[in-house]
Amino acid sequence: MIDKTWPDAASAVACVEDGATVMIGGFGRSGQPVELIDALIAHGARELTIVNNNAGNGDTGLAALIAAGRVRKIVCSFPRQADSWVFDERYRSGRIELELVPQGNLAERIRAAGAGIGGFYTPTGVGTLLAEGAELRTIGGRDHVLQFPLHADVALIGALAADRWGNLVYRRTARNFGPVMATAARTTIAQVDAVVPLGQLDPEAVVTPGIYVDRVVVVGERPWLREGRFVGGVDIDGHPIADETQEAVR
Amino acid sequence: MNDRISRDELAARVAADIPDGAYVNLGIGAPTRVADFLPAEREIVLHTENGLLGMGPAPAAGAVDPDLVNAGKQAVTEVAGAAYFHHADSFAMMRGGHLDVCVLGAFQVAENGDLANWSTGGEGAIPAVGGAMDLAIGAKSVYVMTDLLTRAGEPKLVRACSYPLTGVRCVTRVYTDRAVFDVTERGFAVRELFGTATVAELEELTGLSFVTAEGAAA
Numbered sequence: 001m002i003d004k005t006w007p008d009a010a011s012a013v014a015c016v017e018d019g020a021t022v023m024i025g026g027f028g029r030s031g032q033p034v035e036l037i038d039a040l041i042a043h044g045a046r047e048l049t050i051v052n053n054n055a056g057n058g059d060t061g062l063a064a065l066i067a068a069g070r071v072r073k074i075v076c077s078f079p080r081q082a083d084s085w086v087f088d089e090r091y092r093s094g095r096i097e098l099e100l101v102p103q104g105n106l107a108e109r110i111r112a113a114g115a116g117i118g119g120f121y122t123p124t125g126v127g128t129l130l131a132e133g134a135e136l137r138t139i140g141g142r143d144h145v146l147q148f149p150l151h152a153d154v155a156l157i158g159a160l161a162a163d164r165w166g167n168l169v170y171r172r173t174a175r176n177f178g179p180v181m182a183t184a185a186r187t188t189i190a191q192v193d194a195v196v197p198l199g200q201l202d203p204e205a206v207v208t209p210g211i212y213v214d215r216v217v218v219v220g221e222r223p224w225l226r227e228g229r230f231v232g233g234v235d236i237d238g239h240p241i242a243d244e245t246q247e248a249v250r
Numbered sequence: 251m252n253d254r255i256s257r258d259e260l261a262a263r264v265a266a267d268i269p270d271g272a273y274v275n276l277g278i279g280a281p282t283r284v285a286d287f288l289p290a291e292r293e294i295v296l297h298t299e300n301g302l303l304g305m306g307p308a309p310a311a312g313a314v315d316p317d318l319v320n321a322g323k324q325a326v327t328e329v330a331g332a333a334y335f336h337h338a339d340s341f342a343m344m345r346g347g348h349l350d351v352c353v354l355g356a357f358q359v360a361e362n363g364d365l366a367n368w369s370t371g372g373e374g375a376i377p378a379v380g381g382a383m384d385l386a387i388g389a390k391s392v393y394v395m396t397d398l399l400t401r402a403g404e405p406k407l408v409r410a411c412s413y414p415l416t417g418v419r420c421v422t423r424v425y426t427d428r429a430v431f432d433v434t435e436r437g438f439a440v441r442e443l444f445g446t447a448t449v450a451e452l453e454e455l456t457g458l459s460f461v462t463a464e465g466a467a468a
């Protein structure tokens with residue numbers, strides 16, 4: 001019998017070793033697997049290389065992992081944001097290494113890793129600082145640069161629901177990097193709102209087939225949902241707002 | 251009469267050029283405003299690179315969905331006909347030439363179409379590129395929307411970019427607060443002048459020589 005559900009986030013992330021490369025899903029806060037990150041902080045692994053689109057927002061999630069001093073290097077496309085003060089301070093004081101990758105190259109390098117591709121030529125970045133030193137090749141009359149796959153030891157991703165086989169469905173733009181990161185890591189750990197009985201996910205609607213997923217942790221429904229339906233009543237960070245505005249949605 | 255148009259007038263001017271049926275990506279910042287001026291009678295599908303085609307306007311207060319954001323991580327909505335997809339698919343759409351138009355901001359645009367919009371290379375600045383390089387080389391038409399001059403009075407249209415490049419020879423057209431320029435084989439062609447601006451004045455401001463859109467020397 002296959003059952004990829006794990007009792008809690010702490011035991012699920014206990015496999016992360018010091019020095020590991022960890023992909024973390026999410027675009028800003030959207031889709032960020034905060035409970036898994038909190039468990040990783042408690043677990044204590046150090047000298048991590050983190051792959052994410054950003055470099056943390058506010059003081060929670062990825063930002064908290066960086067603030068705890070666990071991140072040696074971050075591979076991302078857009079570290080600088082209005083609320084990236086944790087990363088900004090560590091970067092300016094030389095305590096974190098940054099590998100800046102154009103966003104599409106980041107996504108495709110992750111996809112390539114998961115798909116067993118040894119590299120690919122892309123026009124993105126040609127003639128720019130971010131392609132310096134990359135092998136250049138003219139294909140069909142257009143210049144391309146060679147990019148290599150990006151693998152990880154562990155991927156931490158967020159999804160809406162799973163079954164015990166690890167099939168995943170996502171919700172809206174929270175999908176973002178989850179499906180590609182799930183393919184590119186030796187161990188993929190997904191946090192979900194709920195695990196449903198096998199057969200209940202529409203096979204036509206499964207986004208990440210369970211073959212890519214090793215561990216599933218149920219973290220419960222987020223405040224803006226009720227039994228899978230959107231009820232609102234939160235701000236962009238997911239914090240509840242005053243009741244009278246909440247009523248406007250219903 | 252003023253020799254410049256406002257940011258909203260500029261957004262409306264860009265919006266007027268986006269045809270019915272177009273798939274469009276609006277960059278973070280000022281280009282996002284173009285969405286507010288798209289003619290209601292046209293069906294224009296907005297792409298946001300974090301994974302949505304068919305992006306709608308900001309939600310009402312209380313209806314903010316943290317799972318539904320745009321590239322600037324602001325709350326948005328989905329329109330009827332919308333589709334979600336993961337990041338590698340989203341950038342395949344961009345890189346693969348499937349978007350008709352993208353609208354980007356700029357620090358500098360060179361007369362050969364080079365674009366610099368991601369880094370000023372300043373001391374202590376934290377570099378961030380996001381999807382700018384993919385959009386610049388991927389969309390069929392790359393529109394830049396910007397003031398002609400910086401706040402310090404430096405022209406943003408230049409002979410060659412001094413800031414780090416986003417893309418090489420990628421810009422199609424530049425919409426500024428004083429005029430619209432096409433990038434041509436022979437440099438910037440003035441397509442439209444706003445207010446009282448004249449070609450001679452713009453040449454003086456930028457130190458460049460322009461050609462008219464028809465090809466005659468201005």
